[in-house]
Amino acid sequence: MNTKKFPARLDTLHQMLQWIHKQIKSVGFEVSDLRKIELASEEALVNVIKHGYKNESAGFIELSVVIHDNDKMILTIRDKGLLFNPLKQEAKVDLESPLEQRLEGGLGILMMRQYMDQINYKRDGEYNLLTMIKKISY
Numbered sequence: 789m790n791t792k793k794f795p796a797r798l799d800t801l802h803q804m805l806q807w808i809h810k811q812i813k814s815v816g817f818e819v820s821d822l823r824k825i826e827l828a829s830e831e832a833l834v835n836v837i838k839h840g841y842k843n844e845s846a847g848f849i850e851l852s853v854v855i856h857d858n859d860k861m862i863l864t865i866r867d868k869g870l871l872f873n874p875l876k877q878e879a880k881v882d883l884e885s886p887l888e889q890r891l892e893g894g895l896g897i898l899m900m901r902q903y904m905d906q907i908n909y910k911r912d913g914e915y916n917l918l919t920m921i922k923k924i925s926y
Contacts, residue, residue, distance in 0.1 A: 789854045796837050796847040796867060804833055804851060811853040812861050816924050824903035825861070825922050831896040832865055832874065832918055840869020840916060858924065860905070865918045872916060873909045874900075 790811050794800050808829050813822065833849065841847040850866040874897055900907055906921040 789852055791850060791852040793848050793850045795845065796841045796849045796869070797845050798834070798837055798843075801830065801833055801837070804849065805830060807851060808853065808863065812855070815855055815858075815861060817861070817922070818925065821922060821925070825863070825920075828900040828903040828920055829863060829865075831900050832920065835872070835874050835896065836865060836867045836869055836916070836918075839874075840867050840872045842870070860921055860923045863920045863922075865916075865920075867916050868914055869916060871911055873911075874918065875907060875909050 792807055794804050794807075805826055809822065809826060812825065817825070836849055837843060847867060847869055852862075852864040852866070854862040854864075856862055900920070903922075904920045905923045906919075908919045908921075910917050
């Protein structure tokens with residue numbers, strides 16, 4: 789398991805995404821799957837920073853990547869922010885209405901669900917644990 793801790797700030801988001809990419813680039817994902825992992829990760833990390841830590845700079849995000857039996861990647865995002873289960877925060881997304889009539893929010897979670905094979909959340913003591921799994925297709 790590869791693990792690294794980052795300050796929970798928007799200005800470190802690029803560093804976090806680069807680290808994730810570095811951990812998984814040689815595993816065998818197609819370019820389109822790498823991009824999906826990056827987009828889902830970005831949405832999850834921004835949620836932690838904006839909702840878990842409310843844009844305050846005092847917190848950290850710990851990222852862990854495990855390649856399981858060379859058939860799937862497991863990314864865990866661990867933080868001490870406010871209890872925030874993004875899977876329960878999903879707004880009802882009306883994709884039929886014009887953009888100007890839609891309520892804000894919900895699209896990021898929808899995108900995460902579509903791009904990843906599995907997403908799990910749990911609260912472990914004072915930690916939020918968001919786990920995203922992507923199968924490796926050969």
